[in-house]
Amino acid sequence: MKVSEIGEFGLIERLSRMADKSKDKTQEAWKQLIVGIGDDATAYLNDSSIQLATVDSLVQGIHFSLAYTSWKELGWKSLAVNLSDIAAMGGLPRYALVSLGLPGNTEVENVIALYRGMIELAKQFGVAVVGGDTVGSPVLFISITVLGSANNEKGGLLKRSAAKPGDEIAVTGHLGASAAGLEMLTKHLHFSVRDTAQLKNAHLKPYPRITEGRLLVESGVRCGMDISDGLIGDLTHICQESHVGALIDTNLVPISLPVKTCFGKRALEMVLTGGEDYELLFTTDKRVMSKIKKAIQCPVTVIGEITADKSNEVKLIDSHGKQVKIKKTGWDHFRIRT
Amino acid sequence: MKVSEIGEFGLIERLSRMADKSKDKTQEAWKQLIVGIGDDATAYLNDSSIQLATVDSLVQGIHFSLAYTSWKELGWKSLAVNLSDIAAMGGLPRYALVSLGLPGNTEVENVIALYRGMIELAKQFGVAVVGGDTVGSPVLFISITVLGSANNEKGGLLKRSAAKPGDEIAVTGHLGASAAGLEMLTKHLHFSVRDTAQLKNAHLKPYPRITEGRLLVESGVRCGMDISDGLIGDLTHICQESHVGALIDTNLVPISLPVKTCFGKRALEMVLTGGEDYELLFTTDKRVMSKIKKAIQCPVTVIGEITADKSNEVKLIDSHGKQVKIKKTGWDHFRIRT
Numbered sequence: 001m002k003v004s005e006i007g008e009f010g011l012i013e014r015l016s017r018m019a020d021k022s023k024d025k026t027q028e029a030w031k032q033l034i035v036g037i038g039d040d041a042t043a044y045l046n047d048s049s050i051q052l053a054t055v056d057s058l059v060q061g062i063h064f065s066l067a068y069t070s071w072k073e074l075g076w077k078s079l080a081v082n083l084s085d086i087a088a089m090g091g092l093p094r095y096a097l098v099s100l101g102l103p104g105n106t107e108v109e110n111v112i113a114l115y116r117g118m119i120e121l122a123k124q125f126g127v128a129v130v131g132g133d134t135v136g137s138p139v140l141f142i143s144i145t146v147l148g149s150a151n152n153e154k155g156g157l158l159k160r161s162a163a164k165p166g167d168e169i170a171v172t173g174h175l176g177a178s179a180a181g182l183e184m185l186t187k188h189l190h191f192s193v194r195d196t197a198q199l200k201n202a203h204l205k206p207y208p209r210i211t212e213g214r215l216l217v218e219s220g221v222r223c224g225m226d227i228s229d230g231l232i233g234d235l236t237h238i239c240q241e242s243h244v245g246a247l248i249d250t251n252l253v254p255i256s257l258p259v260k261t262c263f264g265k266r267a268l269e270m271v272l273t274g275g276e277d278y279e280l281l282f283t284t285d286k287r288v289m290s291k292i293k294k295a296i297q298c299p300v301t302v303i304g305e306i307t308a309d310k311s312n313e314v315k316l317i318d319s320h321g322k323q324v325k326i327k328k329t330g331w332d333h334f335r336i337r338t
Numbered sequence: 339m340k341v342s343e344i345g346e347f348g349l350i351e352r353l354s355r356m357a358d359k360s361k362d363k364t365q366e367a368w369k370q371l372i373v374g375i376g377d378d379a380t381a382y383l384n385d386s387s388i389q390l391a392t393v394d395s396l397v398q399g400i401h402f403s404l405a406y407t408s409w410k411e412l413g414w415k416s417l418a419v420n421l422s423d424i425a426a427m428g429g430l431p432r433y434a435l436v437s438l439g440l441p442g443n444t445e446v447e448n449v450i451a452l453y454r455g456m457i458e459l460a461k462q463f464g465v466a467v468v469g470g471d472t473v474g475s476p477v478l479f480i481s482i483t484v485l486g487s488a489n490n491e492k493g494g495l496l497k498r499s500a501a502k503p504g505d506e507i508a509v510t511g512h513l514g515a516s517a518a519g520l521e522m523l524t525k526h527l528h529f530s531v532r533d534t535a536q537l538k539n540a541h542l543k544p545y546p547r548i549t550e551g552r553l554l555v556e557s558g559v560r561c562g563m564d565i566s567d568g569l570i571g572d573l574t575h576i577c578q579e580s581h582v583g584a585l586i587d588t589n590l591v592p593i594s595l596p597v598k599t600c601f602g603k604r605a606l607e608m609v610l611t612g613g614e615d616y617e618l619l620f621t622t623d624k625r626v627m628s629k630i631k632k633a634i635q636c637p638v639t640v641i642g643e644i645t646a647d648k649s650n651e652v653k654l655i656d657s658h659g660k661q662v663k664i665k666k667t668g669w670d671h672f673r674i675r676t
Contacts, residue, residue: 001445001446001447002442002443002444002445002446003440003442003443003444003445003446003449004442004443005446006446008472008473008474011440011446011449011472012472014446014450015449015450015453015472018450018453018454018457019453019457019466019467019468022457022460022461022466022467023466024461024464027464027466028432028464029432029433029464029465029466030464030466032432033433033466033468036466036468036469037468037469037470039469041469042433042435042468042469044432044433044468046384046385046387046389046487047384047385047386047387048385049384049385051384051389051485053391053433053435053469053483053485054435054469055393055435055437055469055470055471055481055483056437056471057437057439057471057473057475057481058473059439059473059474059475059476061476062473062474062475062476063473094366094367094370094382095367095371095380095382095391097380097391097392097393097483098393099393099394099395099481101395101397101479102341102349104340104341104342105340105341105342106340106341107339107340107341108339108340108341108343108344108349108352109339111341111349111353112352112353112356115353115356115357116356119356119357119360122360123360123362126362126365126366126367126368127367128357128360128361128365128367128368128371128374129357129360130357130371130374130375130380130382131374131375131377131379131380131391131392131393132375132393133393133394133395134346134349134350134353135346135395135396135397135400135401136346136397136400137395137397137400137477137479138397138399138400138476138477139475139476139477141439141475141479143393143395143437143481145391145393145435145483147389147391147485149384
């Protein structure tokens with residue numbers, strides 16, 4: 001069987017099971033492990049603090065195209081998606097290790113621009129770029145490891161496995177602009193100067209919600225992740241890991257303004273399945289939710305609630321309570337992006 | 339200018355300088371950093387312990403060929419080269435995060451075999467495989483991050499920058515078998531069953547010197563690294579980082595037996611420039627060296643000494659004190675391997 005047949009998540013499931021079976025509770029490393037495969041980052045105890053580690057690779061032709069991405073933007077985005085994984089655990093990023101796969105004919109100036117973009121973002125969060133390696137490769141890829149820590153005193157992490165029936169489901173910011181930006185860039189669509197800039201920026205220079213992730217954890221939220229594969233796909237991960245269901249009122253989902261303006265009826269599909277928004281998706285009880293809405297700077301919108309549904313599915317309804325159907329439900333890395 | 343023109347080390351130098359310039363000593367991450375770019379792994383202080391992190395990528399066609407490497411061996415080796423980086427700091431590996439770039443037509447069974455090889459090695463050192471990601475890619479690559487720790491009480495790390503004039507230079511084990519194995523495999527050379535097995539194993543299933551690295555640190559050694567690019571190339575890194583020179587008596591360098599048997603006169607070149615032996619190369623004073631020779635299980639051979647030579651070069655002499663010249667001095671990742 002080919003990996004394209006079982007897809008990214010089918011493969012990850014099998015590999016996770018293997019890694020899980022190799023568990024050896026007599027070993028220090030396994031004893032100290034708090035969160036293993038299946039969440040945004042790995043978490044483990046060290047002395048008295050919780051350490052976080054995450055790695056994400058971006059491959060040319062699969063995750064980005066240099067036809068519409070500058071090297072500097074590529075550097076920014078490669079780091080941003082990893083910082084977002086630390087934000088999605090409610091942690092603080094500290095170090096980045098960068099592994100570059102470069103074709104021999106790559107211009108040195110371009111690699112320097114890539115580093116410039118990465119460092120520009122790193123500085124904003126006090127992240128130190130400290131190591132990695134540089135290897136030859138027929139295709140350009142960037143694999144970044146980010147190490148961080150969680151505030152142990154204020155308690156806990158944002159896990160995918162901590163949703164409870166009755167929890168409200170919320171998202172930070174507005175959704176859909178990254179997917180809309182990708183479509184605009186690949187299909188050479190023309191919109192107003194302002195919409196173009198906003199959509200392009202959303203896709204190429206996402207801003208990780210580090211500050212917001214910390215605030216969620218400190219306010220008492222325990223379930224959350226970042227939206228990288230698309231709202232429905234990602235919420236499905238939460239449902240599966242938490243053994244719950246989810247009910248979303250599609251009318252409540254906050255659509256990014258230029259997506260509405262430029263894509264009209266297709267906006268909802270982009271918002272629900274688009275991915276790469278790098279906003280935070282989280283669940284918590286009403287009391288904590290109302291506390292957060294007052295404390296947080298960015299928009300927070302409640303879009304539905306966690307149910308006890310044993311199918312672990314995400315159900316969509318419109319404002320009349322009628323079921324909404326959509327075409328695709330997430331991003332699979334073994335599908336080549338068009 | 340193309341990256342192939344300035345080579346791997348030219349590029350790393352430029353990127354390091356950039357990362358270094360971005361240093362911000364008011365930030366926690368930079369304050370706690372002990373070893374940044376330019377050593378085998380990154381080291382930073384956390385609470386009272388030293389944390390280690392390293393990442394290495396292997397790319398099909400550059401670092402390995404599936405024509406003579408089984409998927410299981412590939413899994414073993416991908417992890418081994420990273421564990422070796424932790425050994426080269428004198429640390430203990432704890433966690434591995436695995437990022438796989440897979441063509442869509444990869445057989446699932448093969449990916450599982452790769453994980454099997456990785457887990458087989460991980461178990462031997464109590465390493466937990468805990469996360470990572472799986473992405474589509476036109477070319478197969480494996481990028482592994484290993485996190486570890488150093489024993490802070492028994493003091494210190496094996497750094498590249500700690501060699502002192504007068505230090506003896508030593509290596510663990512015997513050298514050259516990995517390079518000889520590669521040549522045997524790529525050129526379909528035929529040797530005795532025993533030599534074939536030894537050379538193949540040396541190239542495809544290197545065994546990281548974790549135990550030995552720890553023992554070196556605990557005995558008081560402060561300068562060391564693993565031999566991945568070749569003895570001369572790697573010793574040159576030590577000379578440059580420590581601002582010293584090195585004098586090697588080529589007659590003392592321990593040649594792996596099957597390399598002598600199978601490659602005769604070419605054995606010395608393989609030993610000096612071959613790379614991928616993953617033995618430890620270290621320097622220390624005579625007193626510590628004699629202590630180590632008694633304490634350590636594996637062979638330890640003194641091959642020369644550190645000098646005050648300001649050119650930071652490695653000089654080779656034969657048993658008559660005559661200068662020895664060799665053709666190539668290390669492995670550059672932007673050269674495609676034949």
